[in-house]
Amino acid sequence: MPYRVVAITGASAGIGRATALRLARDGASIAICGRRLNRLEAVSSEITAAGGTALPVAADVTSEAAMNAFVATAVEQFGRLDVMMCNAGFGIAGAIDDIAPDQMRKLIDVNYMGTYYAARAALPTFRRQGHGHLIFVSSIVGKRGVPYMGAYAATKFAQVGLAECVRAELTGTRIHVTVVYPVTTDSEFFDVMSEATGTHISRTAGPRQTTETVADAIARAIERPVPEVFPYFKSRALVWLNAFAPGVCDRLVKRFGRKPVR
Numbered sequence: 001m002p003y004r005v006v007a008i009t010g011a012s013a014g015i016g017r018a019t020a021l022r023l024a025r026d027g028a029s030i031a032i033c034g035r036r037l038n039r040l041e042a043v044s045s046e047i048t049a050a051g052g053t054a055l056p057v058a059a060d061v062t063s064e065a066a067m068n069a070f071v072a073t074a075v076e077q078f079g080r081l082d083v084m085m086c087n088a089g090f091g092i093a094g095a096i097d098d099i100a101p102d103q104m105r106k107l108i109d110v111n112y113m114g115t116y117y118a119a120r121a122a123l124p125t126f127r128r129q130g131h132g133h134l135i136f137v138s139s140i141v142g143k144r145g146v147p148y149m150g151a152y153a154a155t156k157f158a159q160v161g162l163a164e165c166v167r168a169e170l171t172g173t174r175i176h177v178t179v180v181y182p183v184t185t186d187s188e189f190f191d192v193m194s195e196a197t198g199t200h201i202s203r204t205a206g207p208r209q210t211t212e213t214v215a216d217a218i219a220r221a222i223e224r225p226v227p228e229v230f231p232y233f234k235s236r237a238l239v240w241l242n243a244f245a246p247g248v249c250d251r252l253v254k255r256f257g258r259k260p261v262r
Contacts, residue, residue: 004028005081006028006084007070007071008085008087009070011034012034012040012043014185014211015087018212020047021046022212022219024047026051026052029053029055030047030052030055031057031070031081032055034058040058044056055073055077062113067120070121071121080125081125081126083132083134083222086118087137088118089111092107092151095150096150103151115162116162119136119166133178134175135178135222137218138179138180139156140181140230140238141153141156142181143160144238144253146253146257147253147256163179164179167227182214182231184207185210207232213232214231238253
């Protein structure tokens with residue numbers, strides 16, 4: 001992969017961290033942001049050790065000003081920005097009538113508004129340069145919801161709708177938009193979701209993948225931009241089944257629901 005400048009939100013752990021380290025091995029310059037500066041500094045050391053250049057920036061994705069400053073700092077440091085990876089997000093599980101309005105608003109603020117602010121901050125730079133790449137890290141539940149994940153899935157569907165519209169608007173330009181649809185990923189996601197939900201959320205049966213698998217898929221998409229990435233390829237079948245037989249799909253996904261243990 002040729003030298004690139006990449007910005008990643010939510011990079012202190014999980015898919016964000018794994019992607020930063022994967023791109024660092026190709027010599028990329030990587031601006032990473034998150035709320036925990038100590039975690040960012042640890043990831044920065046790992047990026048440097050892997051062969052990349054790191055720029056840690058403590059920033060909250062729910063702040064428009066913070067995302068504008070994040071992009072400005074990256075451009076000032078590296079001279080340009082080639083990729084904005086909108087990755088920050090978390091989940092809350094439960095039936096929709098069990099999820100409080102303030103929980104729903106927080107999900108929207110982080111998962112959707114955080115994506116919107118980061119993408120919006122990067123686009124002027126991309127337009128000025130004449131090239132760029134927006135990567136939205138969604139979830140397979142952004143294509144097909146599962147029981148007790150309605151609030152989280154709603155924010156992921158919103159991400160996808162935004163990405164599809166922006167991608168269509170930019171067709172014919174050198175600014176690309178890619179949506180990534182991971183399945184259950186081995187990371188601290190479930191620990192964070194359990195804490196946010198207020199009870200234990202188990203990792204149910206079903207397909208799983210590592211953060212490194214997702215990171216490899218993202219690296220390939222940066223090298224050769226595509227509209228959609230399914231790191232677990234068979235998950236495409238769920239999208240097709242839902243399109244042609246949604247009732248059958250309802251019965252299938254019922255076994256994968258994330259019902260909280262009260």
